[in-house]
Amino acid sequence: MAISPLNLKEVERRAFRSTFEDGLWDMYLGMIFLSFAIIPLLDQLVPSETAQLAIQAGYVVIVMLLFLAGKRFVTVPRLGRARFGPARKRRVLNARILLLLSVLVGLAAWLIFASGADIEGSLVLLLFAVNIIVVLGGMAYFLDYDRLYLYAGLWALSIPAGEYLREHAGLSQATSVFFVTAGLAVVIGLILFIRFIQTHPVVKDTADGGAQV
Amino acid sequence: MVARKSEEIPVQSLIDLDRLIHEPARLTIMMLLYVVESADFTFLMNQTGLTWGNLSSHMSKLEEAGYVAVEKKFVGKKPSTMAHLTDSGRDAFQTYRRQMQLLFDGLPD
Numbered sequence A: 001m002a003i004s005p006l007n008l009k010e011v012e013r014r015a016f017r018s019t020f021e022d023g024l025w026d027m028y029l030g031m032i033f034l035s036f037a038i039i040p041l042l043d044q045l046v047p048s049e050t051a052q053l054a055i056q057a058g059y060v061v062i063v064m065l066l067f068l069a070g071k072r073f074v075t076v077p078r079l080g081r082a083r084f085g086p087a088r089k090r091r092v093l094n095a096r097i098l099l100l101l102s103v104l105v106g107l108a109a110w111l112i113f114a115s116g117a118d119i120e121g122s123l124v125l126l127l128f129a130v131n132i133i134v135v136l137g138g139m140a141y142f143l144d145y146d147r148l149y150l151y152a153g154l155w156a157l158s159i160p161a162g163e164y165l166r167e168h169a170g171l172s173q174a175t176s177v178f179f180v181t182a183g184l185a186v187v188i189g190l191i192l193f194i195r196f197i198q199t200h201p202v203v204k205d206t207a208d209g210g211a212q213v
Numbered sequence B: 001m002v003a004r005k006s007e008e009i010p011v012q013s014l015i016d017l018d019r020l021i022h023e024p025a026r027l028t029i030m031m032l033l034y035v036v037e038s039a040d041f042t043f044l045m046n047q048t049g050l051t052w053g054n055l056s057s058h059m060s061k062l063e064e065a066g067y068v069a070v071e072k073k074f075v076g077k078k079p080s081t082m083a084h085l086t087d088s089g090r091d092a093f094q095t096y097r098r099q100m101q102l103l104f105d106g107l108p109d
Helices: A008-020 A024-045 A049-079 A086-114 A121-143 A147-168 A174-199 B011-016 B024-035 B041-048 B052-064 B087-106
Strands: A082-084 B036-040 B068-075 B078-085
Touching: A008 A049, A008 A082, A008 B024, A008 B041, A024 A049, A024 A147, A024 A174, A049 A174, A049 B041, A082 A086, A086 A121, A121 A147, A147 A174, B024 B036, B024 B041, B024 B052, B024 B078, B024 B087, B036 B041, B041 B052, B041 B078, B052 B068, B078 B087
Parallel strands: none
Antiparallel strands: A082 B036, B036 B078, B068 B078
16 A cells, blocks of 8 residues: 555545545445436426326435445455444544535425525525535535546536526427536446445355355 | 665664564454454455455464454354454553654654
8 A cells, every 4th residue: 555654634535535446436426416407307298286296206215225235245244344433433423414405495496486585596506506516516526436526517517508508409398408417427326336446355254254255 | 785784773762562462364364353343244254355264364373362352143043153352352452652753753764
């Protein structure tokens, strides 16, 4: 390891970052943002609003279950487990608080919309883009997850880009741009996942303290 | 070139270093366990690049010295071997770290 033995912060950061090697976070977040491209299509395919909501909720739940199953059955047997210290736990908590605040802001925005308030569309898009940058950028900082900065920038830019293409290039839905940008995260995640499986064989800890690789 | 006087070279600092920690593989293991609360052998294996046998051998030495505690338990039906630094292990590592910092700071240019 080409690290100074006294650079413990870097050791801890590398150890924590290794948990993102499997690409599952990339695929998970990519699939969530992909839903922004898929959901508007539901308007055309499924007339019932209740059915639309059920499909959206079901999609999010399935994606989350696949992510958790991947971590449990693929990542942990290959990467192992570690419990990180208080400083890291605080950073993870900050990331979760940021995410929760984002959900609350989104909920508040939705409630304002639903109340029939007259708000300019471009302002809403701007707030959405700012929300993405602040939340995902903040999460990238707290989780030392550098690829998330890239995704934050791409997905925030997708909003004005999509709107521009819709107005000038005949794109049917502004959110269709998410097919490309969120899809990129899914592809990156998949490549990382395949590489992870190839480079990290399953290690079975035997009861007598030995191991099978 | 004039030979350096022996008292200008921190030989005593080198002699005082904990030889158990001052071995590359064990130093790497101690560093990792110092920055986490606990980790299983699979995680340590991945982070250190050691083979299971090599890791076990070094962990046994650290355990014998009382620097590391190893718990073998079952998570569901699967065996899991978790390791963490003991208080004396943390103290020993902190002492080692201070000694190394003083050693390098004390070296002439």
